[in-house]
Amino acid sequence: MTEGTQAAGPGANTPGRPGRPTAVVVGGGLAGITAALALADAGVRVTLLEGRPRLGGLAFSFRRGALTVDNGQHVYLRCCTAYRWFLDRIEGAALAPLQDRLDVPVLDAAGHEGRRLGRIGRTALPVPLHLAKSLATYPHLSLAERARVGRAALALKSLDLADPALDAEDFGGWLARHGQSERAIEALWDLVGVATLNAVAGDASLALAAMVFKTGLLSDQGAADIGWARVPLGELHDRLARKALDSAGVRTELRTRVTSVSPYENGRWSVSVPGERIDADTVVLAVPQRETHDLLPAGALDAPGRLLEIGTAPILNVHVVYDRTVLRRPFFAAIGSPVQWVFDRTEASGLTDGQYLALSQSAAQDEIDAPVAELRERYLPELRRLLPGTRGAEVRDFFVTRERTATFAPTPGVGRLRPGARTRAPGLWLAGSWTATGWPATMEGAVRSGVSAARAALDTLGRPRDHLLGLFEEAA
Template identity: 65%
Template structure:
């Protein structure tokens, strides 16, 4: 936590000038919230697009011209902030939620398909029937998992002591077998935390599992975008920013943030940046929100902004590997599938969003916490994953692979290890008018799209409160609440 400081000043009759550095979900959200509150907002992004790490690109190959998401991103019904973001940019219908949680889980060792489902019964009974029928655990393991879920429900994610231990140790104390960890707890944890149980903070695991599974019957219902992520987070987000009056500058890399003293006695900041083509620009600001990765924030933060600025570098990173395969026929007959006893973790059918035409099918494999494979050559990954897919999906036998390629996010998220909580700063810094946003800041959530949007909302609210104009507070607090209907 940082010390309280008095509101910064803005001369009467002038709109408050805000500069947001970074056009990912956090920065876009902050810019929209500030503009909605009446600020004069400029958004600076170094890339030629918005969206941060959740973006799309075009690929031309023998399979045709595809629109490819760099990685598969989903959200849950409990992700209320991200759903607000989709509504704000006019994209709610393009990323619908399941009517009711249903996750197909295929065991590669036995060929047996099970499902994680819920009913409309109240918590925790909503998962009881699905767990009782889950074939990948023995009767004793299912009973043990139910007891562990009840024990987990009694834990408070805000308890700072939970962050001092790892999730695996807690599961061991709950007598969860290695099979139960693989077939249930890691199945969920890998996708949400980007870490296996031994490397995950118990506090973050409790937060995810309590909120997603035990806060409301429909909290874990899954939402998947029907359109490319670039349509949502770049095209539609940019249009929303334009309508809100935000000036968006792409290909503009910020290199310094320096304090200024105005002739009218006001205090502020100058954000200096290099533009495309080698030019330079300087943007004056009363408020600056840094919505960039933690390593970039460490580089840009003015001296004195954080009491211990090097602490954020301890967050580290965790990679995600994405395998993309285009077949000449349909081989997967589910929207998505989770796998056990296989190199494959999750498979998604992205044929329609990619624009692929004809009889083929485009599958995207999402491999979390892929430390050992993130730098493997494409040829090695092809030899590993194509046979694994054929083993999982019998229809893939004899199917021709029209395209195979890989996208890598070496620093996809911060590492959610025990001790992470104390490394994550809040939105407010020691310097009036300078604020932080990003999924890595202290949102209480792991590094997800939900965390990114929440951080942007919080940073904008804090900035307005510090400026003495907290007109955004009521809406922000409503969005930040974790309860779901």
């Protein structure tokens, strides 16, 4: 084919009207969906290409018999302003509401006299006093440990997130130097950090950990209030997202794998899929870092090999269906147990008899490839220890889902490897939670990256971006 021609077919891009720029977004996860919507809302004619048969990336749902199952439990916080914008944009905010006020039940199963319940919550007092009552009454730490936690929190609050030295240091070492015991790290710092960073403190960049705790717990009294989908994730990230894309005029093609992205001499771009080529004025690559590396044209990044140095970290999800109700609260966290976080997904899954619990196990390097039978033997007894109601209940189903590359690994030094949205190739932009958003690999980070890529592209195309102003500061 010659420049300016396109093969007919479902992925072919209809030529834009004079003066109306065109864009191709490669990847239909949250980053790609966001970029496509932000571009289309500014009048760009957008084609979104996704290799899977659905949208949503790694936050999706599937059917298992009569159940609708999320591949893993995903939550967000009130401080996740970009993801909240995304929910509003797809008209899904009411389906993923926030808590009125932070409240996390924490069960300790390590004691010989049975489980012990504590809570992490907040009051209406200003920061940092909003957490004082919760910390003062937290039963899983001694009085001295609680006092040292308070001092460490104040030291953390004083850190400058713009200091590049933070990225080279590990969070566990910083905590130890600030008087945090192994028990305090397990019962508090890792309780939050493992779920948000997908790494224990000793394996996590201080820069990312400080960002999580400063933004989530020490910026605003309501910043850490938790939200989660009361419907299957596919309802939000696939059905409603596709509806929003259609309404915005985005051409969305599923089961369409991009094989190459290359520039023309006139500054336009060619995106190849099997059997055809799509031409565009600008391209956003919103796929994982290794796939991005393989698609990048020569010279697009100064050191493209750095993308391959960004490691990945797994998340294991354990799903248990009981014949009766065994948990009376929507979720809880556990310490003194292999169990990390447990959510009631009964209503969302469509189950009408019994109860369906989903266990989210982050930083699961040691278990991600374990046989289902072995995981069953490990986790069912732990649930019996934590939840007395399970002791007489029948397990109707037990299965696991595994995301071996669920997130990028937030190791010390990863910050220098994460590229921004801009490349050296005019008209080519990068998006994905692994890019330089300042956030760990979360839904918030993914949406922020999509907005940053779209904002940069709109600047270059000379299109309005007023609809994105004030959403958040652009990532580097």
